[in-house]
Amino acid sequence: MAKLMAIAGTGNNTSSLPAALLPSRLRFNPMPGCLRVVKSPLSIPARIRRRLFTDKVRASSSAAVVIETTPDPIVDEKKLKIRKNVLACPICFERVIWNGDSNLSLESVARSSLECKTCKKSYSGKDSHLDLTITGGGKVYGEPMPASTELFRGWRQSFSIWGGFPGPEKEFELIKEYMKPVLGGSIIDASCGSGMFSRLFAKSGLFSLVVALDFSETMLQQCYDFIKQDKNFPQENLIMVRADISRLPFPSSSVDAVHAGAALHCWPSPSSAVAEISRVLKPGGMFVATTYIVDGPFSYLPLSRPLRQNIAQISGSHVFLSEKELEELCTSCGLVNFTSTRNRMFVMISAMKPVV
Secondary structure, X not given: OOEEEEEOOOOOEOOOOOHHHOOOOEEEOOOOOOEEEOOOOOOOOHHHHHHHHOOOOEOOOXXXXXXXXXXXXXXXXXXXXXXXXXXXXOOOOOEOEEEOOOOOOOOOHHHOEEEEOOOOEEEEEOOOOEEOOOOOOOOOOOOOOOHHHHHOOOOHHHHHHHHOOOOHHHHXXXXXXXXXXXXXXXXXXXXXXXXXXXXXXXXXXXXXXXXXXXXXXXXXXXXXXXXHHOOOOOHHHEEEEEOEOOEOOOOOOOEEEEEEOOOHHHOOOHHHHHHHHHHHEEEEEEEEEEEEEOOHHHHHOOOHHHHHHHHHHHHOOOOEOOHHHHHHHHHHOOOEEEEEEEEOOEEEEEEEOOOO
């Protein structure tokens, strides 16, 4: 049984997280007389609620999360077959042929290559990851990353202070509650950054396979470095993939869950990304994401929406003004059962791919 522990550095205790962090049907807007509605709240058991929202929060720049687990090193043939069939060509989305080590794991990536029989294209592994971008392996042509891909990396600590982000350990508890229907399946940690949640997913043993996915090779390298520092990390539970969030290298209806922590606002086109996530999710699969919302008095300014468009055009980063926008984003991409959890600017959302 995985046990989650938070190790916090020195710092001053702040007040307990407000009850507003809990999903609720009716909540009041800071603007007088305006009622905010949060649809379809997810019921959280009392024991989880007490653990999440009554503990004191200790601020620290060196906060870390440790998970104690006893991983099973044996990978049976059925599980191996699932792992080898999880990846696809980012051009045609047909499953690729795995050439390399018999075990698909972090260590085997560098010695492996993938081949698409339809497109006749090969993809090779690097020291830390598989490059499954469309231009991967090219020597001349390349495409620059949006400024927000790197600019907003490493801001999670700031989000915790001014944005209401509850911290990785409490976010992880919330994620587990939302992911209950798909525990034991495969999960993509989209825009994984330095891999904080990718590592938590792998060490928890709650998923059969964790795919740490990012477009930034710098972030993937950081994730790899953190993993190598952990001598007890279950490397057979995780692979790292470089990919475009709007062109995911997975077959349709092949993945049980997708998580995107503090990433929605960094994507060049959130609608294209969520549509891709909807495509790769199995029926009944879960999408859970966190971002921030700039509402309150700012959302009532006459020029707030044009200003937001200008910010997006310049930086590639998106500013969300309401939970309703995020709900519409999910439903327009074919996801249902939208829920949201708020704490000041922080919001965690979840949605499900319909079961046919």
